[in-house]
Amino acid sequence: MSKPDVKAIIVRAANQYFSKFGFYKTTMDEIAKHIHKAKGVLYYHFNSKEELFNEVLKQELEGVKTELRKVINDSDDALNMLNNYIFTRFDLLHNSDTYHETLKADFFEKYHFVEKVRGDFAKFDKEQLYFIISKGIKEGTLEISDLESTVDLILMVMNSMEIPLFLQNKYSEYIDTGKELASFIIRGLKS
Amino acid sequence: MSKPDVKAIIVRAANQYFSKFGFYKTTMDEIAKHIHKAKGVLYYHFNSKEELFNEVLKQELEGVKTELRKVINDSDDALNMLNNYIFTRFDLLHNSDTYHETLKADFFEKYHFVEKVRGDFAKFDKEQLYFIISKGIKEGTLEISDLESTVDLILMVMNSMEIPLFLQNKYSEYIDTGKELASFIIRGLKS
DNA sequence: AATCTGACTAAAATCGTTTTATGGTCAAAT
DNA sequence: ATTTGACCATAAAACGATTTTAGTCAGATT
Numbered sequence: 558m559s560k561p562d563v564k565a566i567i568v569r570a571a572n573q574y575f576s577k578f579g580f581y582k583t584t585m586d587e588i589a590k591h592i593h594k595a596k597g598v599l600y601y602h603f604n605s606k607e608e609l610f611n612e613v614l615k616q617e618l619e620g621v622k623t624e625l626r627k628v629i630n631d632s633d634d635a636l637n638m639l640n641n642y643i644f645t646r647f648d649l650l651h652n653s654d655t656y657h658e659t660l661k662a663d664f665f666e667k668y669h670f671v672e673k674v675r676g677d678f679a680k681f682d683k684e685q686l687y688f689i690i691s692k693g694i695k696e697g698t699l700e701i702s703d704l705e706s707t708v709d710l711i712l713m714v715m716n717s718m719e720i721p722l723f724l725q726n727k728y729s730e731y732i733d734t735g736k737e738l739a740s741f742i743i744r745g746l747k748s
Numbered sequence: 749m750s751k752p753d754v755k756a757i758i759v760r761a762a763n764q765y766f767s768k769f770g771f772y773k774t775t776m777d778e779i780a781k782h783i784h785k786a787k788g789v790l791y792y793h794f795n796s797k798e799e800l801f802n803e804v805l806k807q808e809l810e811g812v813k814t815e816l817r818k819v820i821n822d823s824d825d826a827l828n829m830l831n832n833y834i835f836t837r838f839d840l841l842h843n844s845d846t847y848h849e850t851l852k853a854d855f856f857e858k859y860h861f862v863e864k865v866r867g868d869f870a871k872f873d874k875e876q877l878y879f880i881i882s883k884g885i886k887e888g889t890l891e892i893s894d895l896e897s898t899v900d901l902i903l904m905v906m907n908s909m910e911i912p913l914f915l916q917n918k919y920s921e922y923i924d925t926g927k928e929l930a931s932f933i934i935r936g937l938k939s
Numbered sequence: 940a941a942t943c944t945g946a947c948t949a950a951a952a953t954c955g956t957t958t959t960a961t962g963g964t965c966a967a968a969t
Numbered sequence: 970a971t972t973t974g975a976c977c978a979t980a981a982a983a984c985g986a987t988t989t990t991a992g993t994c995a996g997a998t999t
Contacts, residue, residue, distance in 0.1 A: 563971080584961060595973045600963065602971095664855065664916065706925065710932055713925045718908040725855070734904045737897055745936035754942085775990060786944045791992065793942095 564602045566592055572613045576654030579661075580610055580668070607670040614655045614671060618678045621649045621656075625685060635693030636743055642689060643739040646682075646715065647722065647732070657723050664720070679712075686711055693746070700748030711742060755793045757783050763804045767845035770852075771801055771859070798861040805846045805862060809869045812840045812847075816876060826884030827934055833880060834930040837873075837906065838913065838923070848914050855911070870903075877902055884937070891939030902933060 570591045574583040585606055589596040603609040628645045632638035650656055659675060662668030686708045693699030701707045718735065721727045761782045765774040776797055780787040794800040819836045823829035841847055850866060853859030877899045884890030892898045909926065912918045 585963085586961070596962085597964080597974075598972055606962065664911075706928055707932075709925050710928050713912075713922060714905055714908075714929070717912050718905075720855075720911050721904075721908050731904055734897065734900050737901050738905070741898075741901055741936050745932050776992085777990070787991090788945075788993085789943055795992095797991065 563594075563598065567599060567602055567609070568612055568616060571609050572617070572655065575610060575613050575658065579658050580606075610655075611671060611674055614659060615674045615677075617653050617655045618674060621646075621653060622678070622681055624649055625681075629685060629689070634698065635689055635696055636698055636747075639689050639693070639743055639746075640739045642685065643711075643715065643742065644736060647718075647735055650719065651723060651728055660719055660724055664724075683708060683712060690746070698748060699746045701746055707746070714738070714742075754785075754789065758790060758793055758800070759803055759807060762800050763808070763846065766801060766804050766849065770849050771797075801846075802862060802865055805850060806865045806868075808844050808846045809865060812837075812844060813869070813872055815840055820876065820880070825889065826880055826887055827889055827938075830880050830884065830934055830937075831930045833876065834902075834906065834933065835927060838909075838926055841910065842914060842919055851910055851915055855915075874899060874903060881937070889939060890937045892937055898937070905929070905933075 567588065570588050571583075574588055574591070577583075585596050585599055588609075589599055599609065603612065625642065625646060628641045629638055632641050659668055659671050662671065687704070690699055690701065690704060690707065694701070694704075718731070718738075722731055722735070758779065761779050762774075765779055765782070768774075776787050776790055779800075780790055790800065794803065816833065816837060819832045820829055823832050850859055850862050853862065878895070881890055881892065881895060881898065885892070885895075909922070909929075913922055913926070
């Protein structure tokens with residue numbers, strides 16, 4: 558405890574407020590008071606509220622990425638890998654409250670400042686799918702005509718489902734069908 | 749013209765306003781003035797604004813259903829039928845402004861009064877998919893393990909895509925991938 | 940009898956104004 | 970190098986007065 562990492566403490570507190578109340582209903586004063594500091598210190602470590610929110614989101618998605626990498630490492634054949642990837646991705650994002658905030662934002666066409674972090678995650682996502690499907694092709698278990706558009710298709714479907722799943726409280730209603738989605742996609746890709 | 753069908757005239761005018769300005773920003777006075785009648789006459793033919801909106805939506809979806817029935821009648825094998833159904837459905841709903849209103853509503857959890865009409869359409873939708881896929885099974889071109897859950901899966905995906913397609917102006921961005929969706933689904937069902 | 944009118948009401952939305960809250964700054968303190 | 974707390978400008982909330990609007994109804998019209 559010789560050097561308390563204030564930046565990390567701020568992010569942790571900010572995370573609690575942002576994930577509970579969202580961007581607009583969280584005030585910088587609240588966050589500062591919660592860690593028994595003056596508001597100014599937030600502005601010593603971050604240039605703006607938006608930057609702080611960005612950092613919280615970034616760390617949340619970083620956690621998701623770490624878990625997804627584990628999924629990829631722990632599955633050996635591409636079929637299981639794809640199946641686990643799709644399901645775990647839904648499960649992890651289901652529990653990512655700050656990410657849900659940005660989904661709402663997307664809907665209302667606000668939160669422009671968050672584009673970069675979301676773009677980064679989209680890129681990661683795409684890379685993983687490329688990797689998994691390419692692996693399947695090499696293994697001979699998958700067979701597709703156009704890798705690029707297949708990846709786009711899967712991404713589109715997964716992204717489209719996020720609003721009903723996470724924002725419209727249809728997770729319990731849809732999740733069983735969602736599991737089938739994974740096996741259905743795989744069936745469509747199988748050789 | 750001996751008996752001008754006032755009810756139909758009201759619905760036509762209401763349709764113009766609702767589809768352009770939505771439910772809340774359309775006033776009963778506007779509609780009445782547009783057809784050169786007093787507002788009271790609207791309440792002679794309909795019990796409330798909600799009921800009038802319902803009627804407009806009902807007729808819009810009735811039109812969609814009619815077109816979709818044509819698609820089913822005009823395709824002979826189940827594979828083409830399914831392909832055309834999915835694509836035409838997206839295309840028709842893309843142009844159904846009043847329906848878009850209810851999608852927004854769904855998101856904001858308002859417009860409870862519209863549940864019945866939407867439920868009717870969902871039922872129709874499900875019946876058609878059942879019909880098409882059953883036909884494909886009989887023909888021997890499709891082969892699936894669980895009809896019920898397959899239908900649910902396709903419905904879930906199509907419904908999920910409506911928000912990005914119709915409300916987030918991603919129609920042009922997604923529609924090409926959307927076309928592939930149809931052929932992808934078919935591939936997944938083929939025997 | 941069926942259809943329509945227009946004045947009416949109660950409730951809600953809108954608008955202009957004042958007050959308060961909030962993001963952000965900074966000189967001084969630690 | 971980090972933190973404080975007073976301070977500013979602006980945006981959001983609160984307020985109250987005014988207008989709009991969904992819905993009603995007694996009476997007119999056909």
